[in-house]
Amino acid sequence: MAVSETMNAPEASNGSPLSAHEGAPESARERAAQYVVSRHRFRPAEALPWLLAIAAYFIFPDRMTFGSQVAIMIMFALSLDLILGYAGIVTLGHAAFFGIGAYTVALMVVRFGWTEPISGLFAAAILTGIFGFVLGWFTLRYRGLTLIMLTLATAIMLQEAGNLRSDITGGYDGLPGLTFKPLFGIFNYDLYGHAYYLYAMAALAIVFVLVRRIVYSPFGQALTGIRENVRRMHAIGSPVHRRLVTVYTISAAIAGVAGALFTQTNAYVTLTVFDFDNSAKVMVMLILGGTGRLYGAFVGAVVYLILEDDLSKFSPTFWQFGIGLLLVLTVLFAPRGLLGLIENAAAYLSKRFKS
Amino acid sequence: MPQYANIAVSILFDGLAYAMFLFITSVGLSVTMGLMNFVNLAHGAFAMAGGYLVVTLTRSLGVPFIPSLIVAAVVVGAVSVVFERLLYRRLYRATDLEQVLLTIGLAFMAIATYTYFYGPIPKSVPLPRWLEGDVNLGFRTFPSYRAFLIVVGFLLIAVLWYGFERTNIGAKIRAAVDNRRMAQSVGINVDRLFTLIFALGSGLAALGGGLAIQLLGLNPSFAVIYLVLFLLVVAVGGLGSLKGTLLAALVLGIFDTAGKYLFADAGGFFIYAITVLVLLVKPAGFYGRE
């Protein structure tokens, strides 16, 4: 590993290297491993979003349908963070995966009468993952505008294909009236959307833990390396393309699960899930919240959706202007996103308290 | 004329007119992105601004169509300089993402503003008599407006070519696109050059927007709906290349028209399929570098 070569052993004041008695790790390699392991550990502040989510269940019991949609968008944004924030891949076609996941579940119901929800999520993940693998294999050789246009064009062509076979997909009127078996045989869909909120949140939690593990693993480090300096990664022999395709596949699978949840919570899906708008929206949410830090997806999605909901009740034109302004201000004054602002504030406060 | 020849002529003619529109509106984006590496997704908003300005000039102020186009192009070009100086300049060294975010934010603000002032109902523009109807070229007739588009397109290509290839400024621009550092080191003021290019590109976008009203209609969502189209042209043509944008506009425009004519079911596919094919073979577009 390149790391061990450049790190020097710390020296004690008398010039000799620290001995093992002092508890310091023997080699730089062990230090590196310990660093990676320590990042894995959950910090107390990380419980906050989950506590808030549970609190929302009790404080806003009548906004749970909205809450499920927020959970779904967070998951979608998380999937994008994996490739955008960590691996540095800019793509405008992520809605393709969302759509494939959504339609997998719908077609399972319509064509095979398969209405069990949880297995639907797995099926969506697998199918979307396969598609992501294939697409990634071909397109991840390119970057920049080329990659953006390739992914965008693919998503649009997928949508057009869906319209061509609207006998299967229902076209823009979609596939309505999808009913699902109760979760675990007990929890059924209800008007207030309670059970489905918890379901979406639980799925989000599981996905999140998975993503977190990936990101803090050596694999995740390699991704960051690719993002920061791909030439150097090539130079040290890191299998860049393979790593990118892997993370793209995982990201696609997660986006597919988000899409599947979308179909299940809405009991309805149309071709609009493939819209370019969807890809653009999730990217805006993620960047607003802050990329490369996982929780940016949470902050971005929640802020965006709540603002959209509230401001558009007030005046839809205002909302559009407002979100545009927010984006401009974020770029100019909060380049690491809203989460960056929060982190700065937290760092500032902790400094104040220390001194 | 024999049937298939007639069809071919129709496709070529219509495709050419559409291609001219694509070229005029996209060339500014291509040169901007190529020269300064700045992703300006508000480009569509400048086109839209041009369109609305033409509407106001012709409908409320009674200015004839052609002068309105020119005025709109100049005004939007001038106003874009303000944006460039105040906002865009700060982000030249920022990441692609930040530029995307900023310019999308501006586009949203533009859409909301125009919705507020003009309302969401699509607008049209009153054309002079000689642009309505058709023109007889002997062997068959063609819609006048589209013929007009083709003529305007050719004129612009000629002017731009001359400007880029034969003038001093053009040489400087080409030098800066090719190798910015070198250009700066021989004393070319790249910053000022860029402002000029940006204004020109935005002005052309506004012209394209004004010309598009008759073709595609105009409503406040114009800024984002057609943005994808412009990005396709720029990506396929290659950043920073006049020739590339023209070739891409021609290929995409004509194939799109042909596809819609011959295979209406799957017509929409063509423009995207071609983009994918070109990019897989030539990732930097027809005349892009690296």
Next chain:
Amino acid sequence: MRILRWLGLATLALTVGGTAQAETVKIGVVLPFSGANADLGHQIDKAFDLYVKLHAKDILPNKVEIIKRDEGPPTGAKAKTTATELITNDKVKILTGFVFSPSAIALAPVVTQAKVPSIIANAGTAWITNLSPYIVRLSFSMWDPAYPMGAYAYKNVGCKTAAVAYTDFPPGKDSVEAFKTGFEKAGGKITLSIPMGSPVQVPDFTPFLQRVKDAHPDCLYAFVPSGAHATGIMKAYGELGLRKAGIKLIGPMDLIPDNKLQDMGDAAIGTIVMGHYAVDLDSPANKAFKAEWHKAYGPDSYPDFMSAAGWDTMHAIFDTINKLHGNLSDGMKVVNALKGWSADGPRGHVMIDPATRDIVQDEHALEVYRKPDGKLGERILSTTKAVKDECKVLKLGRCGS
């Protein structure tokens, strides 16, 4: 003795006063107020506001409270969340609006479960009313204008052969299928069927119409979303000289939206459409409607078929409020009150079919002509009375479920 009498009178007064409770009926209005389709939402919203303003006194002492929410894009998801919250949070008794069919479709399981009537003021996919017993439609089914147009085109417009061109989404496909069914039944032949791209972007219509020109049908039946598409296709029709080539332009009234007709110019003259509303309809109800509209919104603002539907929707709701004395808490009672409702509105005589809960209305064959004052107008050539949704009558596809 006197005290008893006073007590008796007081009790009587209290009882009588008690039953004359004033109800405020909350109505949730879900329409697109933002985005590319905001103008459609505004057309209906203006009609709603106008009716409420003019007829609030008709339902006294009861009142209505209108809560407006954005329908969002035609994906259905936002409409569903919005409508669900209107029901659970704002406790509306009636939902109405819905420009897009996916919104109404997405809503069906919700309104069934919540037992809240959903009164559709626009969405036109034929089988929507089958999705829930709580859905009532006051606007139209795509089949209403398209099916009669088939027979009319063959018998009266001289179309023996026809090409059909449509924007490639469900309303386009439905409209064309309806026309085809009626046309072929009457003896006509469809020679060409062209999908014309997505509803989001207005395409360059020239290649599609060029193909039609080269196929030489007698007529072209075209469906495009009312709005920028309609203007676009009309312009292309004019530029390519299709009328001179002998190809007549026919379609549903979406082809010549009233608020865009003036922009269409000479190209539109001679177009024949089948529609349930035209601004020039000469009935007393429409004249009054137009007068009130201009008074409220100015001489340059015109109502169209969506506004007319919105007006009738609010009319039906108000009549129901009166019928049920302001007590709309039982959703099924509301639906039953609406079944068989009829009135003379701006469109003419309209009725809600008790069997299908869908609208029954007159369809007029209209021709575009230049009026003496220079403006473009539509004249009625003939009227088919009391048209039902033929898709459900014939039980085709999803209409039969």
